[in-house]
Amino acid sequence: MRPVVFDGQFGWLHPASGPDGVVLCSPFGYDALCTYRGMRRLAERLAARGMPVLRFDYPGTGDSAGEASEPGRWRAWIDSIKQAVAWLREAAGVERVTLCGLRLGGTLAALAAQELGGVDGLVLLAPVLSGKNYQRELRAHYRQWLSIPAAMDCIPEPDTDAFVEAYGFRLYQDTLASLRAVDLKRDAPRPAGRVLVLDSLDPARVDALVAHYREQGVEVERHSFDEYSRFMLESLDSEIPQSAFQSIENWLANGAAHAIASARLRTIVATDRLAQLADNHEAAYVVAPGVVESPIRLDGGRLFGIYCRPEARGLAGAPAALLLNTGAVSRIGNARLGVRFARRLAQQGIASLRVDLGGLGDSMPSLDALSLDALYAPSGVDDAACAARWLTAQGHRGAVLLGICAGAYVGLHAAAREAAVLGAVLVNLQKFTWRNICDEHGKPTVAVAAFGSTRSYLRSMCEPRKWLRVLKGQSGGWPVARELAGRFAARFGATLADRIERVCGVELGAREERSLLAAVDAHGVETRLLYGVLDEGVEELERHFGVRGARLSRFRHSRAAFCEHTDHAILSSSAQENVMSYFEAFYRNTFSESRVPGTVAVREPLARRADGRRARAAQWLVKRARAFRLFGEA
Structure with missing residues (x-):
């Protein structure tokens, strides 16, 4: 596959020599993140069957230019599909084109097909x-997200007609108005000669649409989409819908007229055209005023990333930012954080590389499934180190890493061994060390994140309705009490071991964790462990390095910091601003010879900003009661 850019849209061409091409139209927002790996696998499968495939990002989404908040997005999205069809016809020389769209991408594909004709x-x-219904669905997703432990400290977005948000992605007013007005039976009465529908969500409406298409003389085939719910899980857990993809392959193959002589002739033509594309696919392109990006490959083409830099000369001698994957999410980042932050940094003169580590996004290998062990594997650390060295080879003084969750783990271990890493901001680090926990099928053999943070228990103790749930027997207190007892014992043991070490010089416990931080310190890597105040990772920090990471003070270059209103995966707008502002201030104060223009001062840690009496009370409770919740939900 080859990265391509057309009319400001970034995409991927999966070349093949057949006369029938396919344009994949992705869903919107979080759905696109969940299904990114699956849509790539579908493109690869179709290309292996001889069909050239183009998948791409709509304007203001993914790696394409623009912002989702810009007016006229709905019209721009439909037009971009039409441009994609024209580009595929020209670049790959296909004779026929099929549009394949998932969720909102399916709606856009039908409207674009109707306008295009042919x-x-x-x-x-x-x-x-x-x-x-889709707008209500997004609002329901947002309310559901607010109820989980990871979002407990977030500031809820206002219930407004200006936009609808779900998992950090927004549809704005003019887009919503256009979407509400859509009627496929009216607006796309005969979008194509042949239509395949896979749906199990809205049978009545699908029945009506299929009947309408048949009345218009369209050849329609319909199948259930029973794998939908497993496909739409978050990116780590999303399962490839093998049956649905097989139905698509068969349907496309049955409708294609493959002439052997024609295929041989087209192989020569396609090879010539794709050779021309290969010469130009890494050219820089403008994505925002003063900001250019280039798709790049590392380690012999195994890894892929987007190099973002100021169009004019950046900060002389300054290191570049290296943005690592958050969990199994592609380089785009949750709520498109990777893209937005890279371009924000470039406007301040700071270059960056947002990279897909091996097995993620568009790097190799292409996988049907992922596991937690894969996210925490040593190979990811090797890939991050490789990306840091690449930035050094481009003339940067080194790399300053930004990693979230599993990306923070990878960044910490890369900082401990790679000389090209000068600094690291590691957000909501869950584990300092990792022991494989998955079986041969990639499924965890132990419970993961069964309980929230101790501070979330403190917050919950202040809510009478949750005590009432315990008294009614609707929530069990014994599992939580057992968990808290284990936490108390672990912390007591860690504190005792620290006292013994200080008095006798005998090191007990947490040796791996301390050795890891000592290695980072020996390399002189300025490291900041940044946590949301209620994040579960705080438990791990305090288990090994004391309350609020106090024992990190023995290291010269490592510190812990805490932010209010910062969810675990950095989905909320407040969390995104917290992380971006913190990184900018850290970079400016540590690596810039002069102040970086346009940055926002980092938020002070909670203890410095909170009311004195409230802060003292919270600290007393945390140290002595270890604040626990008495129910099974956060």
Whole structure:
């Protein structure tokens, strides 16, 4: 596959020599993150069957130019699909084109096909058939997210008509108005000669749409999409819908007319055209005023990243930022944080590389499934170190890492061994060391994140309705009490071991964790462990390095910091601003000879900003009661 850019849209061409091409139209927002690996696998499968495939990001999404907040996005998204069809026809020389869209991408694909005319086929995967229902669905997703432990400290977004948010992605007012007005039966009465529908969400509306298409003389085939719910899980857990993909492959193959002589002739033509693309695919392109990006490959093409830099000369002699994957999410980042922050840094004169580590995003290998062990594997550390060295080879003084969750783990271990790493901001680090916990099928053999942070228990103790749930027997207190007893014992043991070490010089416990931080310190890597005040990672920090990481003070270059209103995966707007501002201030104060223009001062740690009496009370409770919740939900 080859990265391509057309009319400001970033995409991937999966080349093949057949006369029938496919344009994949991705879903919106969080759905696109969940299904990124799956849509890549579908493109690869279709290309292996001889069909050139183009998958791409709409304007203001993914790696394409623009912001989702810009007006006219709905019209721009439909037009971008039409541009993608024209580009595929020209670049790959295909004779027929099929559009394949998932969720909102299916709706956009049908509308674009109707406007284009001459589209051979249309595949609708659980398309959005009611804009009003889809808006309600997004609002429900947002309320559901607010109820989980990771979002406990977030500031809820206002319930407004200006936008609808779900998992950090927003649809704005003019886009929502356009979506609500869509009626596929009216607006796309005959989008293609052949239509394949896979849907199990809204049978009544799908029945009506299929009947309408058949009345219009469209050849329609319909299948259930029973794998939908497992496909739409978060990126680590998302399962490839093998049956659905097989149905798509078969349907496309049955509708294609493959002439052997024609295929041989096209192989020569396609090879010539793709050779021209290979010469130009890494050219820099403008994505925002004064900001250019280049798709790059590292380690012999195994790793992929986007190099973002100021169009003019950046800060002389300054290191570049290296943005690592958050969990199994592609380089785009949750709520498009990776893209937005890279361009924000470039506007301040700071270059960056957002990279996909091996097995993630668009790097190799291409995988059907991922596991926690894969995210924490040593190979990821090797890949991060490789990316840091690449930045040094481009003339930067080194790399300053930004990693979140599993990305923080990878960044910490890369900082301990790679000389090209000068600094690191590690957000919501869950584990300092990792022991493989997955079975041969990639499933965890132990419970993961069964309990929230101790501070979330403190917050919950202040809510009478949750005590009432315990008294009614609706929530069990014994499992929580057992968990807290284990935490108390572990912390007591760690504190005792620290006292013995200080008095007798005998090192007990947490030796791996301390050795790791000592290695980072020996390399002189300025490291900041940044946590949301209620994040579960605080438990791990305090278990090994004392309350609020106090024992990190023995290291010269490592410190812990805490931010309010910062969820675990950095999905909320407040959390994103906290992380970006903290990194900017850290970079400015540590690595810039002059102040970086336009940055926002980092938020002070909670203890410095909170009311004195409240802070003292919270500290007393945390140290002595270890603040626990008495129910099974956060």
